[in-house]
Amino acid sequence: MFRYLVRRILWALLLFLIITFVTFVIFFMAPQDPARAQCGGDQASRACLELATEKLGLDKPIYIQYKNFLKTLVVDHSLGYSYATRASLNEAIMEDARVTASLVIGGAVLWMLIALSVGVYSALRPRSLVDRAAMVFVLVGVSAHPVWIGLIFSYFFGVKWGITPIANYANFFGAPPDSGLPGGPWQWFYHMILPWATFAILFAALYVRMIRANVMETLNEDFVRTARAKGAPERRVLFSHVLRNAMLPVVTMLGMDIGVALGGAIFTESVYQLPGLGREAVGAIAAQDLATLQAIVVFSTIAILFFNLVVDVLYAWIDPRIRLS
Amino acid sequence: MATTDVATRSEEFTPAGDELLVVQDVKKYFPITRGIIFQKAIGSVKAVDGVSFGIKQGETLGIVGESGCGKSTLARCIVRLLDSTDGSITFEGRDITKLSRMQMRPIRREMTMIFQDPYASLNPRKRVGFIIGEPLEVHKLGTPAEVKTRVQELLEVVGLNPEHYNRFPHEFSGGQRQRIGVARALAVNPKLIVCDEPVSALDVSVQAQILNLLKDLQDDFGLTYVFIAHDLNVVRHISDRVLVMYLGKIAEVADRDTLYREPKHPYTGALLSAVPIANPELGRQREPIVLEGDVPSPVNPPSGCRFHPRCPRFVEGHCDVEDPPLYPFGAGHVAACHYPLERWPMKADEMRRASGSSREPTPA
């Protein structure tokens, strides 16, 4: 178990180095001069350019630059500064990450609730009405684009029936005073309903299908027959014997999907104008703000690696074959 | 090697010279790797650990042993589906362990293989005609028309309808699929066929069909078989000589009747006594020599004789220290045991007493 964890962590570190290095190389090889961007584009003065080049370390070879970047990251815990606004990226990214995390974590809870109940029910009663309806839902969920779903939801729930707001984010801990923005837990929840629903539909569809298949497969396992032969009631068979085994691959997928989504649920954030990482990334591309993009990549890499690690630990906890190997 | 006075070690096996296949001190180790990012070998699974024997033309050598004894690995080394780690395999006087892929090609026509699982060993997307004809095409033996005629001939030889040429494997039952496997192995007119548990997956009545078929083919085409199985009844039925393996090593080799009537190795004895007899009167008199525990791991095989932790005749200070060589018992009968059985049948406690074993009797 210990060896397994150490191995996983070392792998995560190695991957982190590789991914950041590759993005670093790609961004700083791009035919664009960060110094010029910082000095106001085409009208940049020579002096300003020289100063900026030196300050940003652009005159140094790339491996030195990478080393400096790592050093800032590890020693100063800093993601650097935006080229466009010169603001500290730490704060900006944290601000955005809060929004994205609200969306993704809430969405994940929603999609797992849907997928577990519908998936398990479908597996227990294949070809029933619910199962067939679920298959239609899966088809729609997988094929429909989130932007399209978002627009439909906004139109009906927001505009036509006026049940929910259709845009903006409300801070869970209250909006800054005098900002005139909504805040507090209730407003947060109220504003997130549609984004969650939109974001969760695709994943719910994928997970219904996966959970249904896994549960059906596990129901046919010999040890399930053994449990029934012992006289275990169906409820116990399902919860104690089937689900734990059927959830193993689901846990893996869930960890990866959450990690990836934290890198930016671009479409959902755009439709509902949520100031999350996805929108920040879109903005940074438009503004040619490489530093911000790099920071977002670093952040999402860390998120993905972190959630993969969580999955590994969970997996070992659920499956003794890994824990004890 | 029949009657030497000195104990003959397995690696000193001397072939008589007229064998079709001579396997000499063959070893197959699978490395075990461990490491956090970079893998390094920290040990090895000694699946086959120094096995020597020879087979004469037209003979059937049965190889018997329990799961994990290395019999299937040995089979794969013989036909070079696996490369052996050490030792030599001489087929018609030529060591094939060192041959390149190209040099192996003509030899693959001379020795073929039949596999255990008739479901898994046939490509489900190919027609039977293609499956059987493929070896002919690979070796460029005939025009498409000739191949087709030959395949239909083969189907008839193995007792299938030649008109089923265009069917897919799933349209056949288990027994018929194994016939297809036999036809494929026969297609190139081999001299040697290595059969790896060819009937273990089949029902008794179908098993008898395949065993009879293999015997008939041997008579008709003068085939030589290496026949691997865990079922002692089946091995006895088909073999001329039998080799018993335990944990990658030879425990005993003898011609069939000698091995089944006068086994010398306690493991052979235990195996024979464990076979249920399909006769209520005889069967219920049978007192199996129940071995303790399970087969140990081939990663860290026991010291001395590999069978010593489970052997009823175990003598401390000898069996666990000195690896027994293959002692000769006349007429090519050899057994790797310091305290060979004096007679047969023997009961478990007789076995113990006769050798002055240091092992206490334990109930099953």
Add this chain to the structure above:
Amino acid sequence: MALLEVKDLRTSFKTEDGVVKAVDGVSFSVEKGQTLGIVGESGCGKSVTCLTIMGLNAKRNTVSSGEALWKGKNLLTAKQRELREIRGDEMSMIFQDPMTSLNPVHSIGKQLVEAVQLHRDVTSRVARARALELLKAVGIPKAEARIDDYPHQFSGGMRQRVMIAMALINDPDLLIADEPTTALDVTTQAQILSLMKRLQQDFGSAIIFITHDLGVIAETADDVLVMYAAKVVEQANVSDLFNRPQHPYTWGLMGSLPRLEADMERLVQIPGQPPSLLRPPRGCRFHPRCPYVMNICRETEPELESTQHDPAHLQRCHLDEETKEREARKLLEATLAEAG
């Protein structure tokens, strides 16, 4: 009253290709402490018979009829709750593949304790003590240390011992063993068979022993059913069956068996394959493969009838008694040729 009395049991599965009659009119009874062997090749219905009695077939596509009277109560019409109370308590089952029959994510101790607590209102501590007792009884070395281990840490033979411990933990009256040694090596099989014999003496359970291995049947069963294509073709006590087999299929099975104790240059082979149960042959189901086939066999299905020498020896064949006796003797001589 018999412990278990099965009358005209029929089970069919709906499949995409049609209805498969997997068990077609099977009757037998099991007395207290008796061992009934059911022998036949794959697909003959021997396992389905027992799964039907246990109520373990998938409900969705299965239809069963007939009676399975357990101490007088018909299991086929019993409520799920009543069945659950019997299963694992009065009647338990072990299966062929010990590698997949235990849940990989629970320790064996937990699985054994579950078996106790499903039927007995006892504390975990009491249940665990019982589990330990059974693990010792089935010969798990260092049971105290191993009770919290997981299935993957045991070998196949040891897992089958755990399965047996689990089946016997509530002192059942009947143990159904479905090919319990088929997946095991021969020396492990010997261990498990001698364990089962000893435990039967200690626990006094009746056993239904399902196997395709005539050797195992000969050594363990008191009475034997031979099944072919979803029907019983012969039923007798074990020594009668092996000494005076009365059905051509039974002859075929015995003759096709390679033996340690006899030399047979050529095995008797039953030609062809077992029939599809979607469209079983008319008349006697064995007629397409039977070397003694007569015209009547193609048209009329024989009844399962008593033989003249013993009313308890039942067989399903049109051949005359004289031919049967002659063939049985011939077979016996062949297989005993070099015995001893």
